Amino acid sequence: MSEQRFGEWIAVRRHGHVAELVLDRPKAMNAVSSELAGRLAEATGALAADESVRVVVLTSTHERAFCVGADLKERNSLSDAELGRQRPLARAAYTGVLELPMPTIAAVHGYALGGGFELALSCDVIVADATAVVGLPEVSVGVIPGGGGTQLLPRRVGAARAAELIFSARRVEAVEAERLGLVDRLVGEGEDRDAALALAARIAGNSPVGLRAAKRALRLGHGLDLRAGLEVEDAAWRSVAFSGDRAEGVAAFNEKRKPDWPGF
Numbered sequence: 001m002s003e004q005r006f007g008e009w010i011a012v013r014r015h016g017h018v019a020e021l022v023l024d025r026p027k028a029m030n031a032v033s034s035e036l037a038g039r040l041a042e043a044t045g046a047l048a049a050d051e052s053v054r055v056v057v058l059t060s061t062h063e064r065a066f067c068v069g070a071d072l073k074e075r076n077s078l079s080d081a082e083l084g085r086q087r088p089l090a091r092a093a094y095t096g097v098l099e100l101p102m103p104t105i106a107a108v109h110g111y112a113l114g115g116g117f118e119l120a121l122s123c124d125v126i127v128a129d130a131t132a133v134v135g136l137p138e139v140s141v142g143v144i145p146g147g148g149g150t151q152l153l154p155r156r157v158g159a160a161r162a163a164e165l166i167f168s169a170r171r172v173e174a175v176e177a178e179r180l181g182l183v184d185r186l187v188g189e190g191e192d193r194d195a196a197l198a199l200a201a202r203i204a205g206n207s208p209v210g211l212r213a214a215k216r217a218l219r220l221g222h223g224l225d226l227r228a229g230l231e232v233e234d235a236a237w238r239s240v241a242f243s244g245d246r247a248e249g250v251a252a253f254n255e256k257r258k259p260d261w262p263g264f
Helices: 034-048 072-077 080-098 115-121 149-157 159-168 174-180 192-204 208-221 226-241 244-254
Strands: 002-006 010-015 018-023 055-060 065-067 104-108 111-113 125-129 133-135 185-187
Touching: 002 034, 010 034, 010 192, 018 034, 018 192, 034 080, 055 065, 055 192, 065 104, 065 115, 080 115, 104 115, 104 192, 111 115, 115 133, 115 149, 125 174, 125 192, 149 159, 174 185, 185 192, 208 226, 208 244, 226 244
Parallel strands: 018 055, 055 104, 065 111, 104 125, 111 133, 125 185
Antiparallel strands: 002 010, 010 018
16 A cells, blocks of 8 residues: 655555545544645545546544534634635635546545535545534534535435535434435444445446546436436447447456456
């Protein structure tokens, strides 16, 4: 396993074709400061450009928290003008995770609140352990979810459920979170990272060209009417149908062997 650091608080660890994107600011429960946001955007930019990465797993080194959201101590010290200038930096961090072209999995334990939960929502799949507590409590401190929460949460759980959760600012513990669809897979305490990496390894065994095309179709087609969505799917299909991965996949199936994907 190799590791690359992006500043003090963000690391990328490679496990073959799986990249582990690590939030590593334990003294502040991974609170998203300007520095952390900038480094996270830098790391996701590097991952997006790396065609050898087939899956990204977003993890945390803090024992009791995935990420508690925005760094409110830093926010409290900013003038209105400084806060306005910080906004594009914060948006770039969340958008960087959201727009990764390969499948992404969040491994959540402990508190994933506000911007921390929005980072998880920006991933395709959320694996959570029994200690997970999630929520978007921003209206309780006079703001709104600004890392994609007002758009991503209703896409997961529906408009009315998202409204109740955002307006009430309530925290949701692991069992209810799974029942409501706020997380996708619930595992035992302390097992979230291993379970997410195991799922990532399974996904990474599939065609890298196919994975990215499938994600593109899923993301771009969501919310469109059926006919428009099928056109998005057709365009994604055409991008893989004549690829080396498609030829290798069919050959490997017929020859009853594991594919050796040529990729991009």
